[in-house]
Amino acid sequence: xxxxxxxxxxxxxxxxxxxxQVAAALGLxxxxxxxxxxxxxxxxxxxxxxxxxxxxxxxxxxxMQHNTARGPAKGGIRYHPGVTADEVRGxxxxxxxxxxxxxxxxxGAKGGITVDPKTLxxxxxxxxxxxYASAIAPIIGPQQDIPAPDVNTNxxxxxxxxxxxxxxxxxxVPAVVTGKPVHLGGSQGRTEATGRGCMIVARELAKTMGLSxxxxxxxxxxxxxxxxxxxxxxxxAGFTIVAMSDSKTGVHKPQGLxxxxxxxxxxxxxxxxxxxxAAGVSNEALLExxxxxxxxxxxxxxxxxxxxxxxKAKAVVEGANGPTTPEADRILxxxxxxxxxxxxxxxxxxxxxxxEWVQNLQSFYWEEDEVNERLxxxxxxxxxAVAGMSKERQMPLRQAALTLGIxxxxxxxxxRGIYP
Numbered sequence: 001x002x003x004x005x006x007x008x009x010x011x012x013x014x015x016x017x018x019x020x021q022v023a024a025a026l027g028l029x030x031x032x033x034x035x036x037x038x039x040x041x042x043x044x045x046x047x048x049x050x051x052x053x054x055x056x057x058x059x060x061x062x063x064m065q066h067n068t069a070r071g072p073a074k075g076g077i078r079y080h081p082g083v084t085a086d087e088v089r090g091x092x093x094x095x096x097x098x099x100x101x102x103x104x105x106x107x108g109a110k111g112g113i114t115v116d117p118k119t120l121x122x123x124x125x126x127x128x129x130x131x132y133a134s135a136i137a138p139i140i141g142p143q144q145d146i147p148a149p150d151v152n153t154n155x156x157x158x159x160x161x162x163x164x165x166x167x168x169x170x171x172x173v174p175a176v177v178t179g180k181p182v183h184l185g186g187s188q189g190r191t192e193a194t195g196r197g198c199m200i201v202a203r204e205l206a207k208t209m210g211l212s213x214x215x216x217x218x219x220x221x222x223x224x225x226x227x228x229x230x231x232x233x234x235x236x237a238g239f240t241i242v243a244m245s246d247s248k249t250g251v252h253k254p255q256g257l258x259x260x261x262x263x264x265x266x267x268x269x270x271x272x273x274x275x276x277x278a279a280g281v282s283n284e285a286l287l288e289x290x291x292x293x294x295x296x297x298x299x300x301x302x303x304x305x306x307x308x309x310x311x312k313a314k315a316v317v318e319g320a321n322g323p324t325t326p327e328a329d330r331i332l333x334x335x336x337x338x339x340x341x342x343x344x345x346x347x348x349x350x351x352x353x354x355x356e357w358v359q360n361l362q363s364f365y366w367e368e369d370e371v372n373e374r375l376x377x378x379x380x381x382x383x384x385a386v387a388g389m390s391k392e393r394q395m396p397l398r399q400a401a402l403t404l405g406i407x408x409x410x411x412x413x414x415x416r417g418i419y420p
Contacts, residue, residue, distance in 0.1 A: 002216070006129075008301040011090030012323045018326075022402045032410060039089050041065040045135040047113070049128045053119050059128060061113040063136045065145055069412035072143050073109035074099055074350060076150025076179075077132075077157070083112035087300075091321055095350070098343040103353045107409075110143050111136065118150050129157050133164035140165065142175035142361065147354045149179040151224070151299075159184055172305060175360035178353035187356035188368035190349075194228025194319075195227050197348020199237055200379040201222045201340055202230075202293055202317045208339075208387055209315060217291040218362030219243035219313065221250070221283055223272065224347060225320045227297030228263055235259040237294075243286050244273060247298070250286045251278035288312060297346075298325035311337060320344040331394050340366040341398040343405060344386055351375055 009017075016037045023033040047059045062085050065073040088110045113132055117125055128295040139145055142268045149158055158177045162184065165176045174185035182188060183370030189196075193199065218239045220227045222245045231241050242254040251257065251272055255313050273280065287294065287303060290312040296302045297319025303311065304324075308331035316339040318324060324332070324339055332339055352375055359365050366374075389400040 008304055008325060010084075010086045011043075011300050012086035012093075014322060015090040015092070015093040016324055018398075018402055019406070022399070022406050025399075026403070026407065026410075027408065032413065035413065036067070036406065036409070037124040039064045039066045039092055040068065041139065042085070042089070043136060043139055044085060045132065047128060047131045049131055049137060051124055051126065059115050059132075061112055061132045061135065062088045062109070063111040063139060063145070063148060063357075064092040064109060067096045067140065067409060067413075068107035069409055070100060070107055070142075070396075071105035072107065073145040074106035074148070074353065075109035075111065075145075076148045076349075077113075077153050077161075078151035079113050079117040079153055079157075080151050081113050081114060081116045082299075083114045088112050091171065094321060094343055096409060097402055098347050098350055099354075100353075100408040101343055101401055101405040102347055102351055102353065102378060102384070103408075106146075106350070109147075110150075111147055112150070120206035124147065126160055127240075129160045130164045133161040134168065137165055137168055137176060140176060142357070144174060146175070146353070146357055147177045151226075155179055155181045155186060157201060158186075164355055175357055178350075178356040178360075180356070185356075185360050187352055187359055187371055188366065189371035189375065190352045190356060191225070192229050192233070193352035193371075194226045194346050194349035194365040195231075196372065196375060197379050198226060198230040198295065198297070198319045198345050199233040200315060200348070200376055201345045201383050202234060202239070202295070203237060204383045205315055205317060205338070205340055206293070206388075211314070214238040215240055217242045217254075217256075218293045218295060219252075219289050220295040220297055221245050221286050221287055221302060221323075222247075222296070222298030222320060223263070223266060224297070226349075227295065230295060230297060230319055231259045232263065237271070239316045242291055243280070243281060243289050244272065244414060245286050245298075245416050247283075247285050249273050251275045252281040252286070252289060253278040274297065278290075293317055295319045298323070299341055300315070301325055303332075305331065307346045308332055309335075313337065316340065318345045319347065329396070338397055341401045343399075344382060347382065348375055348379060351378055 180186035294313035300322035308328035
């Protein structure tokens with residue numbers, strides 16, 4: 001395992017550098033480039049919350065809106081002790097390109113609270129969520145900014161936000177958030193959407209590379225709503241999952257893991273560690289295992305200058321946001337290891353969030369088969385567009401995806417102009 005030290009740039013720095021590189025290649029002027037590299041609106045709030053013991057704690061939260069030239073802002077809310085303003089800014093920028101690349105009428109936003117939700121009771125979590133929802137209420141809404149779940153948030157958190165916003169408006173507003181419970185206006189298929197999209201992109205990449213899906217080996221870092229679901233769906237599609245990990249450690253079996261059994265073990269024991277019949281492996285070492293496809297689906301900055309040269313996978317499919325640093329990108333490119341970027345590989349979630357928003361506005365709901373079929377069509381179409389540009393212009397998949405996404409945003413900006 002590689003142990004070299006490395007300095008990981010913030011996600012905001014990475015996102016801004018990506019903008020500058022694509023802007024230079026497209027010949028964009030300085031004014032347009034500055035707009036693309038800056039969030040149009042930033043809100044930081046400090047949230048007093050009464051804890052179960054009667055004490056009051058103050059939490060910091062953010063909601064950043066990057067660009068709304070193509071439609072209302074869209075992006076998740078994460079609860080994590082590592083949340084910073086720069087992380088949220090970077091994620092908001094990535095959301096803009098993701099929505100644009102997919103052709104859906106949203107701009108990019110992101111939100112977060114600096115907190116470890118595992119240390120809070122359900123009541124404390126609800127009070128924190130409602131306080132945050134009230135604080136950001138002036139800048140969100142169905143035609144303004146539509147939050148969704150992200151790291152450590154879920155359909156229950158979205159229900160609390162919807163209820164708080166609706167109470168302050170005086171009537172129900174289900175379209176203010178997506179990722180809600182189905183019985184409150186959520187979409188069928190939303191829970192699996194990001195993992196399903198990741199599986200579809202991995203399948204299309206395998207075809208491009210001439211790999212047979214049946215038996216192609218996959219290592220997946222992360223067992224959350226992306227990694228765990230992607231593992232299950234990829235196994236069902238015929239891939240052989242040789243390694244999986246949660247936030248603490250992982251397991252490895254070259255002959256292939258029984259994914260359902262691994263997931264059941266983790267549910268029963270609270271961790272993947274100790275799963276019988278497989279060797280233990282650290283999160284860091286998992287990234288360097290021999291496999292056909294590596295799916296980093298945990299957090300950002302996992303593949304970096306210190307370990308990129310040791311990656312043995314034939315290709316990388318980014319299930320997480322920003323798991324590969326720019327330096328690592330260059331190293332992988334020099335080694336002819338393609339990387340399907342996050343703004344494409346994990347875009348299934350925002351696609352079905354879009355479907356949910358449409359269903360809420362129409363008060364007309366779709367069956368799960370229809371949701372999954374529309375998801376598959378748009379993911380295949382978006383992958384084909386990125387792969388086509390990559391081949392035509394002889395550029396990496398990430399650069400192709402960013403170029404397509406940024407071009408569409410610039411077109412909207414230039415057509416709308418600047419007011420006043």
